Amino acid sequence: MKLICEGLELSDAVLKVIRATATRTTNPILEGIKLHASEDTLTLSATDLEISIEKTIPADVKIAGEVVVPGKFFADFVKKLSNEQIELSLTEENTIRIKYTDSEGYLQCMNADEFPIIKEIYSPEKITIKKVELKKLIDKTVFSVAVDDARPILKGCLFEVENNEITSVALDGYRLAMVKTSVTSTADKLSCIIPARSLNEISKLLNIDNNEETIDILVGQNHLLIVDGSIKILTRLLEGEFINYKQVIPATTSTTILVNKEQLEDGLDRASLLARMDKNNLVRFDIREKILTLTSASNIGNVTENITISLDGKDISIAFNARYLSDCMHTITDEFIKINFTSQIAPCTICPAEDENKYLYLILPVRIVD
């Protein structure tokens, strides 16, 4: 293998694919980046066996070939060469020579034969979606996935397609996030569960030039593939049945409030300062007529926030883990939101004041003694 490429393009590509390398592994090849030179391109790829990221850049290839370089070190080194033209060549001792200006580095490499083969997807279904909408589907739900391993299926988001609408759902037993948007799809009905880690990488790597640009998501039996220009992201799907999330959402409501999202977020922020000193992280809501009173207390003090609301239904007192509320406030961009309550021990739901179908957050309360 021997080629010349631009430092800036190489370092950009390395920093993208390195996100797929395994960080805590006993198999060093999963910490590596595979370089594959052929015709007039250099293809870099990395995988931790769950997600694979591949990027192709132009290169003046003198001798085709492939090799696996140690990922972290190669990335650090190449990052410091963004301004240079770089010559990469494989020596007979299986080291790669990185030549730039009058200087050079040599790095021990691994054999490309030992690198895992990145799966092909056979006869996949195709979902076409606007890139901005895909990013929203991910960013507005993925924070609600379960983080512990008790139910591995909950460590991913459910993507469900039906009637040209896609729904993304994440839940962890204490809260649920659900976002919908329109798509076109080759399948009438389709569902798959995508690991949260892969979704986070997809969201970060999506290259959005304008709001109308669309992208194809290819869904196979066990894998999902996204091709965005010169970047290919392939992820394994989680296997198993997702929870029947629809039955978790309360059918009835006894109290609905309309509140300015920013006011609620700011109030929660301040109340959280005290709430989080306690492991329960408790914020209490007292809803009376036109006022929502947020209170939190710890041994060093207490905070009382009064927020003007419009109320439909009965007064209610209820308490929540402040973090779950703050998490979903941070993702909401609407000016006004609706919060629905059923009872002190039933989950509340949060949705936009306009277009209630766009998203829904659900949070379980913490039991309080009056």
Added chain:
Amino acid sequence: MKLICEGLELSDAVLKVIRATATRTTNPILEGIKLHASEDTLTLSATDLEISIEKTIPADVKIAGEVVVPGKFFADFVKKLSNEQIELSLTEENTIRIKYTDSEGYLQCMNADEFPIIKEIYSPEKITIKKVELKKLIDKTVFSVAVDDARPILKGCLFEVENNEITSVALDGYRLAMVKTSVTSTADKLSCIIPARSLNEISKLLNIDNNEETIDILVGQNHLLIVDGSIKILTRLLEGEFINYKQVIPATTSTTILVNKEQLEDGLDRASLLARMDKNNLVRFDIREKILTLTSASNIGNVTENITISLDGKDISIAFNARYLSDCMHTITDEFIKINFTSQIAPCTICPAEDENKYLYLILPVRIVD
């Protein structure tokens, strides 16, 4: 105590003085911020007994008084109120009430009587210096102070005034940094040793509007005081004899090179990537005619950097801890620097190519076997 002030001014002041609070202490009052309201100002102060920072802001004082609030929590809370007008009042239960818009918080306070009294400086000497120059004196030397406690006197910078010139010196047994600049002083000769932590805070808090602005440094027996507008910084001085640093600087030179600082810094950066994988962090210099060759190696590879230089004297091979070299490269802003060598086991010195008196860095080599 009762007063009204602007959230933005209060939070700015809190974030400045909180830097002086103690972080790991068994005495909770040292984690507090003292609020002192009188006439039409609120004065905030904090100290860890080594450094004290005080800042005064305008306030509409209804009832004069003082109290100590828990520093970290008060800072976090006030930070979230930058846009509001805040009313602070002391209740009978020794809690402070923080009122803003329609909401409020209550915080447990400590008694102001228990707060350490901040020392006065009697009949101090006065050094007048440009603020930008004071910042340089600090930033270009303080990184070289000793970090371990073996010789506490080396955990500060020596400030020496003589003939209207001030010299700042820091050294840790492996390297030395020395910077000079002109000042006016009430004392012909003066020297003091200032703890590195205090210097770092002074450098961060200095409010520099223009390059000509000067500031007074008041030096007493055991303390040093700087007043910059509404901010007062008082620091304890270190007691004891500083090392006779002048005798450490080699009198003779057998090799002098002139090198582009940026080229050397970039080369060191790349060589360091490999060097730092080894605990010795070794970079080797081979100086031959017009070329400085930097090499570093570890078990995963090696780097060879060739840098064009102009050489005066004998060829030499010598090795250094890469970090010490990088540290001083990061503070140098000159385009070209001179490096002087005496032998493979004697320290090298680094100074600007022009105006050699401005600063000097000295680094001990690491012994190598050829």
